[in-house]
Amino acid sequence: VQLQASGGGLVQTGGSLRLSCAVSGRTSRTSAVGWFRRAPGKEYEFVAAVSWAGGTTEYDDSVKGRFDISRDDAKNTCYLQMNSLKPEDTAIYYCKTGINTWYLKTVDPSSFASWGQGTQVTVSS
Secondary structure, three states, X not given: OEEEEEOOEXXXXXXXXXXXXXXXXXXXXOOEEEEEEEOOOOOEEEEEEXXXXXOOEEEOOOOOOOEEEEEEHHHOEEEEEEOOOOHHHOEEEEEEEEOXXXXXXXXXXXXXXXXXXOEEEEEEO
């Protein structure tokens, strides 16, 4: 599976950004796609996930009500609409695939062998 995250940038507090994740090589073991982030000096953390079929979603409590994850099955692309951004949302955002959304929400991020390039999101105060 190959993943390409894009759409990051610099935005002021309260602003919005939309991230995209293009996925190629999907299999039955990649039935969900999600976003993780790593802030400076912190560990990787789960943000949100969505299933390709049915659109089941999971969110971390810190982004509920502000972020919206969606997918376009035909384009093999996942989106993360981020609204009401806060300085604490500043991080590099990565997308990952998994067998389902609950797996992506509960997996220990340190178990992933690699993270790919990611996309930088910076929220200024």
